[in-house]
Amino acid sequence: MKNYLDVLKTVRLFKGIEEADLQPLLSCLAAKSVRFEKAQTVFSSGESIEKFGIVLSGQVQVVQDDYYGNRSILGKIDIGNLFGESFACAEMKTLPVSVITTTESELLFIDCHRLAVPCAKACGFHSRLIQNMLSIVSMKNISLTQKIEFTSKRTTREKLLAYLSAEAKKSGSSHFCIPFNRQELADYLSVERSAMSAELSKLRDDGVLKFYKNQFELL
Amino acid sequence: MKNYLDVLKTVRLFKGIEEADLQPLLSCLAAKSVRFEKAQTVFSSGESIEKFGIVLSGQVQVVQDDYYGNRSILGKIDIGNLFGESFACAEMKTLPVSVITTTESELLFIDCHRLAVPCAKACGFHSRLIQNMLSIVSMKNISLTQKIEFTSKRTTREKLLAYLSAEAKKSGSSHFCIPFNRQELADYLSVERSAMSAELSKLRDDGVLKFYKNQFELL
């Protein structure tokens, strides 16, 4: 079995931890690696989880089935990323989503409580791990809140202006690039691509902004 | 100065901690209480914060100023609740929001790093505190994600069905109560109250659901 060191050192949860310390750390955390076939269920909605996962190879999907049984994909988790950490940390009694593999995958599981409780050997990584985990969940929190601020605006125009002015403010300049193409931006803001495109043109005609591809300038 | 014990024991961050242990815990965390006048700035956008706050008395607002200087209120934080914890835990370099008092307020500040790092006295509350903090941020995370799932639907009808079917699933029954009145539900789903009301009636006429006040039943 591979030890996936090359993957582990890119995982945000382990940021600031020396490569040589990773293996002892994992055994201290009682981390367990499990191989899954394609299209297997990793977590099933309704159950209660104490462990979260890290994708060492392959890919998993977080899916949700509604009241009528319609399944929708909430997200895809690629190599090096975490899944289920919010549910495990929040100590939910019943998981509202399922996690399934889309390909053959190697997944690493870590118990949430092991993170918080200092280990018997009093190893020095715990506070770093805790800070990393808090940071990961908090940053997700901030970006979700921001997205809601944009999408809760009433019109496409307002959503665009809210998003673009936030990007301008973040970059500290009226001239900035956005990390989306038009379709992705439309999906992010929950609007129609064509309607958004039209609105961008109108904003340009109104003298509110200029743009070329994904470069924008607020006037 | 009051010690606000009655408030502190209701704070989610301190859940599971004995009342008698609160004072030593706070000194261990180097928590500092500060009194603010009405309409004072607690955190200012652009700065970097390591501490988050707990409202012991009064109320604060989280506000955001956009590129054009328009201020919008992101939320009000009442007695016993936390503010700034996501930003402090995420170690943001520049705060995107400001926090201001709406009334004269007593605020308790706690350094985020003190939570993660075991104290010199090796007091036994840290792991509990850490779990509580992780739980608080994670639960916020989950509810934000869920709200986005609802609001990102295209039509009012779909938003309603997504929300209501989630409530039905959560309650484990086709008959359930919702914690909103019509206006609050409309605000939560980012739709017009009257349009939503009309759509609810249409759903009833279509035989999809029944409702009386805030009691609903999916058919």
Place this chain on the structure above:
DNA sequence: ATAAGTCGGTTGGAATTCCAACGAAAGAGG
């Protein structure tokens, strides 16, 4: 009892968005 306020449903026209389709521009690959 009356008045005032709140809450929720209804309605109609204005405004906006959705949808499908098309065309132009740019890039990839043969």
Place this chain on the structure above:
DNA sequence: CCTCTTTCGTTGGAATTCCAACCGACTTAT
């Protein structure tokens, strides 16, 4: 050079939402 693909702007009619206003049922205060 040509073809295929992707991206993005445009357009027009259908569908939906927004907005303001109104009404009835209930509750609360005077």
